[in-house]
Amino acid sequence: MIVVVTPNPAVDVTYRVDEQRIGTTQRVRSVDRLPGGKGLNVARVLASEGVATHSVLPLGGPSGTWVADAVAALGLTATAVPVPGETRTTVTVVDDHAHPTMFGEPGPTVPPVAWLPVDEAVRALLPTAEALVVSGSLPVGSAAEVVTPWIADAVAAGVLVVADCSGPALLAAADAGATVCKPNREELAEATGCADERDGALALLDRGAGIVVVSRGADGIAAHTRTEVVEVAAVPDVTGNPTGAGDAATAGLVLALTRDTADPDLATALRTAAAFGAAAVLRPVAGEIDREAAHRFLTDPEPTRSTA
Numbered sequence: 001m002i003v004v005v006t007p008n009p010a011v012d013v014t015y016r017v018d019e020q021r022i023g024t025t026q027r028v029r030s031v032d033r034l035p036g037g038k039g040l041n042v043a044r045v046l047a048s049e050g051v052a053t054h055s056v057l058p059l060g061g062p063s064g065t066w067v068a069d070a071v072a073a074l075g076l077t078a079t080a081v082p083v084p085g086e087t088r089t090t091v092t093v094v095d096d097h098a099h100p101t102m103f104g105e106p107g108p109t110v111p112p113v114a115w116l117p118v119d120e121a122v123r124a125l126l127p128t129a130e131a132l133v134v135s136g137s138l139p140v141g142s143a144a145e146v147v148t149p150w151i152a153d154a155v156a157a158g159v160l161v162v163a164d165c166s167g168p169a170l171l172a173a174a175d176a177g178a179t180v181c182k183p184n185r186e187e188l189a190e191a192t193g194c195a196d197e198r199d200g201a202l203a204l205l206d207r208g209a210g211i212v213v214v215s216r217g218a219d220g221i222a223a224h225t226r227t228e229v230v231e232v233a234a235v236p237d238v239t240g241n242p243t244g245a246g247d248a249a250t251a252g253l254v255l256a257l258t259r260d261t262a263d264p265d266l267a268t269a270l271r272t273a274a275a276f277g278a279a280a281v282l283r284p285v286a287g288e289i290d291r292e293a294a295h296r297f298l299t300d301p302e303p304t305r306s307t308a
């Protein structure tokens, strides 16, 4: 079972319009409303691959109740931890021409004491966990160190941790010894202040991260250890909705790493991440992949480079 913490869950709304135009009245062609936040998208992709997951969700207010009900309706196992305030809504506007536009609300104000039951929920699940995934933003105003107990407890219990965090929470995840930190290129540069990817990755490794996986969009994905950089190219010529592609890539990475824990093959893990990320672009909403395409992309020979 894989434990997935979504620190700032959301009612994820996707509006499809003919063409995104700033400063005009836009008629919405179709609406999708799904439980989201990056971690829930990871859990949904893992579940679609038949992997047992257990989500930990700090939820508040009527929209929190909606998320809990929608998660249950999707057949996902979850522990909903009540927090003050109202679970946020995110709105993504997509058309057939431009990149999606995402509006993300900040999320509720969660005081430090309200995080303690979340810590307890994570701790209770660790004895039966193969991996812990911490994915997505924290509610605005929550301290970065909120992630520390989840990761430190999992590491102490010998559980593989994949942290897809940004900003100070990415540094806190590395400090807590996350097995894998998975920022994208921009998040890595922003959190570490290093313009060079290798320097940024080494900064996280120095702080305590085991491996740093950097997603590079159309330029593929790379894994940095102290001694090598393994690089895999992106799947070429895939068009569609890239919202949630990074979350699907995280799911692919976790899937590959938990299948091969004794001796993780980084190239295979990166190829799985790239294939899942590309397969998510083919689906209209985040949290889904085109499974047939994902498995086809996986068997396509992709160039892998490894440098010492």
Ligand SMILES: O=P(O)(O)OC[C@H]1O[C@](O)(CO)[C@@H](O)[C@H]1O
Residues within 6 Å of the ligand: 008, 010, 012, 036, 037, 038, 039, 041, 090, 104, 135, 136, 137, 243, 244, 245, 246, 247, 286
């Ligand atoms: O959890 P966050 O990091 O705030 O990101 C949330 C948003 O990003 C997406 O997960 C896409 O990656 C959306 O589904 C939306 O929920």
